[in-house]
Amino acid sequence: MDAEAAKLIGAGIAAIGMGGAGIGVGIIFGNFLQGALRNPSEAPKQFGNLIFGFAVTEALGIFSLAIALILLYGM
Amino acid sequence: MSNDPIHQFHINPIVELPQIPGIDTTFTNASLFMVAGVGVAAAFMSWAMRPAAMVPGRAQVVAETAYGFIHGMVSDTMGAEGVKKFFPLVFTLFLFIFAANMLGMFPYWFATTSQLIVPAAMAIIVFLTVIGVGFAKNGLKFLKLFVPSGVPWYILWFVVIIEIISFFSRPLSHSLRLWANIFAGHLLLKVIAGFVPTMAAAGGLIALGSVIPLAMTVAIYGLEFLVAFLQAYVFAMLTCIYLNDALHPGH
Numbered sequence: 001m002d003a004e005a006a007k008l009i010g011a012g013i014a015a016i017g018m019g020g021a022g023i024g025v026g027i028i029f030g031n032f033l034q035g036a037l038r039n040p041s042e043a044p045k046q047f048g049n050l051i052f053g054f055a056v057t058e059a060l061g062i063f064s065l066a067i068a069l070i071l072l073y074g075m
Numbered sequence: 076m077s078n079d080p081i082h083q084f085h086i087n088p089i090v091e092l093p094q095i096p097g098i099d100t101t102f103t104n105a106s107l108f109m110v111a112g113v114g115v116a117a118a119f120m121s122w123a124m125r126p127a128a129m130v131p132g133r134a135q136v137v138a139e140t141a142y143g144f145i146h147g148m149v150s151d152t153m154g155a156e157g158v159k160k161f162f163p164l165v166f167t168l169f170l171f172i173f174a175a176n177m178l179g180m181f182p183y184w185f186a187t188t189s190q191l192i193v194p195a196a197m198a199i200i201v202f203l204t205v206i207g208v209g210f211a212k213n214g215l216k217f218l219k220l221f222v223p224s225g226v227p228w229y230i231l232w233f234v235v236i237i238e239i240i241s242f243f244s245r246p247l248s249h250s251l252r253l254w255a256n257i258f259a260g261h262l263l264l265k266v267i268a269g270f271v272p273t274m275a276a277a278g279g280l281i282a283l284g285s286v287i288p289l290a291m292t293v294a295i296y297g298l299e300f301l302v303a304f305l306q307a308y309v310f311a312m313l314t315c316i317y318l319n320d321a322l323h324p325g326h
Contacts, residue, residue: 055309059252
């Protein structure tokens with residue numbers, strides 16, 4: 001296979017990882033809303049935890065995006 | 076090659092300093108913006124706190140809010156002992172990363188945290204501090220960190236292996252998270268901004284459509300400001316959680 005083509009395919013495969021991060025972030029915000037609607041008065045206190053969980057989960061998607069972009073432009 | 080999105084991460088030498096054998100001491104644009112990050116953070120904090128008024132002015136409120144924010148975070152995770160020992164470290168890391176990220180948001184300015192070595196150096200400092208303080212304070216009891224209590228013996232050996240692996244992969248994920256977020260964010264901005272001239276040059280309906288990537292660039296730019304703050308916050312937060320293990324190793 002052409003090296004250029006393999007690079008593009010690899011970048012596409014690496015980008016699949018972002019789907020997992022999408023699911024994770026959805027679960028975090030969905031569950032936060034569920035909890036927040038059950039007990040709205042406690043919700044603002046958990047905002048830090050929410051953002052923390054979001055950032056930690058989103059980072060994994062960013063890892064695969066970085067790999068894909070490096071394959072596309074960096075090599 | 077100025078349309079190449081990776082071009083923004085190139086390190087260019089600015090001043091050749093006297094060489095030490097084996098160490099490259101060239102002052103580069105990355106070094107410049109690291110110095111600028113430290114300078115901006117230090118200058119702002121000392122300028123804002125100069126009056127030290129009982130009724131604070133606007134700048135002093137910002138400085139005191141930042142101080143109180145990190146102070147609250149450190150005392151929530153580590154308690155009073157952690158504040159006494161580690162608050163300066165966490166606050167310094169937070170301010171430096173935040174200032175470096177924000178300076179990187181200016182067009183044509185260099186985002187230092189998009190070089191893996193910068194977050195990696197900070198993560199290794201934290202990692203070594205955890206090991207050093209952990210053994211100095213707890214002695215061999217620090218190893219209890221790897222042995223959670225209340226686990227049946229037949230799976231304990233496996234849990235210990237997992238705990239050890241996760242402990243040693245901490246500096247890796249700690250630094251990669253910051254690097255990848257800033258790197259991928261800036262790369263994404265350049266890639267999407269690159270669509271604008273390409274589509275505008277195509278002519279016809281496609282040229283009209285170039286408004287869409289333009290709007291996306293503006294939106295992602297806004298998101299990147301959020302990411303710049305969030306990643307500094309997350310880095311400081313994880314530093315607190317890791318340092319807490321050094322102070323209280325038992326699970």
